[in-house]
Amino acid sequence: MPKAFYGTIRKHAKPLQSVLVKPAGPDCNLGCTYCFYxxxxxxxxxxxxxxxxxxxxEEMTRQVMSQSEHHVSFGWQGGEPTLMGISFxxxxxxxxxxxxxxxxxxxxxxxxxxxxDKEWAKFLNKYKFLVGLSLDGPEHIHDRYRxxxxxxxxxxxxxxxxxxxxxxGVEVNALVVVNDYSVRFPEEIYAFxxxxxxxxxxxxxxxxxxxxxxxxPASFSVPPEQYxxxxxxxxxxxxxxxxxxxxxxxxxxFDSLFHSYVGLPPPECTLLKECxxxxxxxxxxxxxxxxxxVDPEWKLGNIRDKKIIDMxxxxxxxxxxxxxxxxxxxxxxxxxxPLCRGGCPKDRLLSAPSRGLNYFCPSFKAFxxxxxxxxxxxxxxxxxxxxxxxxxxxxxxxxxxxRNDPCPxxxxxxxxxxxxxx
Ligand code: SF4
Ligand code: SF4
Numbered sequence: 001m002p003k004a005f006y007g008t009i010r011k012h013a014k015p016l017q018s019v020l021v022k023p024a025g026p027d028c029n030l031g032c033t034y035c036f037y038x039x040x041x042x043x044x045x046x047x048x049x050x051x052x053x054x055x056x057x058e059e060m061t062r063q064v065m066s067q068s069e070h071h072v073s074f075g076w077q078g079g080e081p082t083l084m085g086i087s088f089x090x091x092x093x094x095x096x097x098x099x100x101x102x103x104x105x106x107x108x109x110x111x112x113x114x115x116x117d118k119e120w121a122k123f124l125n126k127y128k129f130l131v132g133l134s135l136d137g138p139e140h141i142h143d144r145y146r147x148x149x150x151x152x153x154x155x156x157x158x159x160x161x162x163x164x165x166x167x168x169g170v171e172v173n174a175l176v177v178v179n180d181y182s183v184r185f186p187e188e189i190y191a192f193x194x195x196x197x198x199x200x201x202x203x204x205x206x207x208x209x210x211x212x213x214x215x216x217p218a219s220f221s222v223p224p225e226q227y228x229x230x231x232x233x234x235x236x237x238x239x240x241x242x243x244x245x246x247x248x249x250x251x252x253x254f255d256s257l258f259h260s261y262v263g264l265p266p267p268e269c270t271l272l273k274e275c276x277x278x279x280x281x282x283x284x285x286x287x288x289x290x291x292x293x294v295d296p297e298w299k300l301g302n303i304r305d306k307k308i309i310d311m312x313x314x315x316x317x318x319x320x321x322x323x324x325x326x327x328x329x330x331x332x333x334x335x336x337x338p339l340c341r342g343g344c345p346k347d348r349l350l351s352a353p354s355r356g357l358n359y360f361c362p363s364f365k366a367f368x369x370x371x372x373x374x375x376x377x378x379x380x381x382x383x384x385x386x387x388x389x390x391x392x393x394x395x396x397x398x399x400x401x402x403r404n405d406p407c408p409x410x411x412x413x414x415x416x417x418x419x420x421x422x
Contacts (some may be wrong), residue, residue: 016068020075024083026048029053033145052283063101067309073106082115113161121168137189173200202252229368261379276321289320292346328357
């Protein structure tokens with residue numbers, strides 16, 4: 001590789017702040033009914049087993065560290081990243097240190113938990129990986145679709161792995177897919193995660209195309225009206241747990257919306273005006289526009305031939321980003337547009353008869369109508385507290401933002417390690 005390849009950082013419109021890496025490609029040791037990524041194996045037919053080589057890992061890390069500024073985060077995903085074994089991630093950390101240039105580095109790790117053992121837990125804790133554990137709720141909910149290859153449910157194992165990690169001090173967030181079945185049980189799901197000590201929760205609405213008729217949603221997709229009701233009930237549960245005006249649990253969507261209400265960029269990409277602020281790096285070094293658009297149309301290149309930062313700022317990635325801001329006529333006149341931004345483009349592909357409108361539009365409208373007044377109140381209260389804090393540095397009041405979220409002051413640190421400690 002020529003030396004100039006890593007030369008001085010040119011100022012780019014979009015800084016390289018995070019990459020999502022799939023070291024084992026689409027390979028997974030579970031066979032969840034609703035998984036959208038397993039079929040991506042067809043895109044990489046040259047090998048049956050997909051694993052990132054040490055050379056690709058080093059090259060990727062060297063580029064990310066040299067092309068980012070101050071703080072960068074790696075999101076390790078799949079497929080299932082634990083299939084790589086601990087030694088791969090030990091190398092990943094050592095490359096981050098080798099090419100670090102004094103940067104602060106965050107590592108997120110999304111796993112189904114099955115292969116986690118004490119050694120893994122110790123590693124994840126030692127290097128402060130923030131784990132997102134896929135756990136849909138109590139047994140009857142989780143096992144509905146999260147099956148092992150044998151057809152057996154995975155809940156009993158995953159729940160034990162959650163405990164094991166938390167006992168070792170690992171920070172674990174629950175990743176909860178909301179589907180046609182689980183949508184009926186927001187109270188049960190929320191209470192279950194709380195009882196497990198999983199107070200950081202991210203809810204992901206399930207929407208996939210019916211394999212037999214791609215104009216229709218797959219049967220396990222969550223119906224939009226029910227998802228709207230789910231969000232309203234979840235919001236009330238979250239609000240009911242506030243202690244002294246601050247949330248006791250963190251729900252990523254609500255925390256992100258709070259950022260929007262106080263005029264800060266929301267951490268959740270679905271609430272941003274445009275996409276294209278991060279890239280996905282597959283096991284073979286191929287780079288794609290987004291986790292949901294790992295397909296040939298949105299391949300930006302390969303790290304062997306192009307710089308990651310150039311791919312992030314390429315005309316193709318910018319074009320991808322602008323898809324989101326090309327809005328349906330109903331969005332253009334919608335009062336919720338400044339918050340909703342029309343939702344994720346992947347959810348706009350299936351909205352017949354109103355093509356181009358987000359499938360979850362009815363969910364958003366119901367939820368915003370339900371929560372808007374209270375969000376406004378929280379935002380006003382937070383701004384009042386901020387004003388008080390700036391005049392009284394000793395104040396220990398905390399604004400209602402998730403403890404594990406990026407701090408609204410823009411420092412790049414987690415809230416609990418920044419203004420949240422005031
Ligand atoms: S397409 Fe959806 S998931 Fe991808 S960056 Fe845009 S909003 Fe985010
Ligand atoms: S609520 Fe519906 S109409 Fe309004 S911006 Fe969102 S998707 Fe568009």
